[in-house]
Amino acid sequence: MTSSKLAVFLNKHGHRHRLLTMDEVRADGEVAAQLSEAAKAELLELCEEQFAQLEKLQEEIIQCEPDSSEDPEDQLVKRLMATDAELKQWLSMKPSLLATNSDILLQAGKDEMLKLCSDLEMVVSCCEAKRDKLRETKELEQKWLEEKKQVVLTINDHIERLRVEMEKCSEHNIFLETKAKIQKVKAYQENLMENLGDILAMHAPLSQKESSASKNKKNFPLELNENHISLSEILEVLMDKVINTPHDPYVTVDDTFWPPYVEMLLRYGVAVRHQENNFKIRLETFF
């Protein structure tokens, strides 16, 4: 675009604005129908004048040869030029009086004022609506905040209570539990022992009695019989040995063990003989 064309183009632009302002004024004049005949005539004359100028500029634009260039660089330069020209135009533009007739000016001013007022009213109502909404939001948020704060407080309280409770209870509880367990196990063991004692008393009476009975019949040596211990005692010795010295559970069979009992224990798999030493036995590993 040549600079002359640019100037024309921009002139037209500026011109168009003024023209439209005039048009508005004229339209208002028609609607209000308050302007005097003279003012109307003057306005019409002004419009005619402007339109004539517009037509002249239009002619000039059409006269200019169109230069179409696809190069984006070129277009960019043109754009810069156009913007620059427009800037200059704005800077050099002088405010001019719309018309000399005071009627027209009054009417235009009134109209502008009314328009401005309605615009400002709209701005005010918009701002008020926004403010109200913000206020509402603020109240809501504050309510939420309050609720959240209370929740935090309650939770903290709860945590504190739980912690205190736990501290107080934990040791005592464990202690009590363990105690109960121990007692249960003890009772169970007692029960087992009692049962065992009953069975032994019923089925394996003290060898002394038997031996004393057999003494008369079979004439066994007396001192042997006196040393013999009961089956329950043999078992006790075996068990004690296993528990106390697990690495060496063997017990030496001496003359206090009545041989039939030992034989019975070995035969029913309650006790096992040492592989190398015939005189040693141990309790079978039941566990």
Next chain:
Amino acid sequence: MSLLAPFNKLPTLNTASILLVESEEQFQQSLAVALVEEMTVTVNVRLARSLPLPLENDESRPRIDLVVFIINLTSDLSFRSAKASLKYLDPGYFLGKVCFMATNARHASVHTGLLDAVRQLAVSLHCPLLFAEDQTPEDVKSSARRLLTILKVASGLVPNTSALFLSNLTRCTMPLDIDQPSFD
């Protein structure tokens, strides 16, 4: 080749003319209906599938103040059609009287890269790029309102503003990292 020029005709009083170019003619109609509801000025809406415009009704056609290219982001064809149509516009239009409107950007089947291509196009031509949806009447209405704002300026109906001035503020700009690789 007949170029569509921005200043080859005289303007009409209190009138703004807009040309909607869309190859698929999906959004045009509803948008046009929403546009003519404007009361303060007479809005003249012209529809076209592509440019150049037919010569026979050239006489009856008003001066076009704003050309809007509607590009459907789910169709590659609409983009290519719009790009081809750009050749038939006078360079004077690119001083603030062209705007791109991308639709269906939220659609799932948007071609990857098409959005970038559209943006690239808008950047290279220094035109604003609007995003619009056409699913609900509210969407159409708000799109029309945005277009009207630009249209009023482009047709010189807003005092103390010009299309070039507005377009310098609203033109699409590309974030640097898309155009060039960053080095850090």
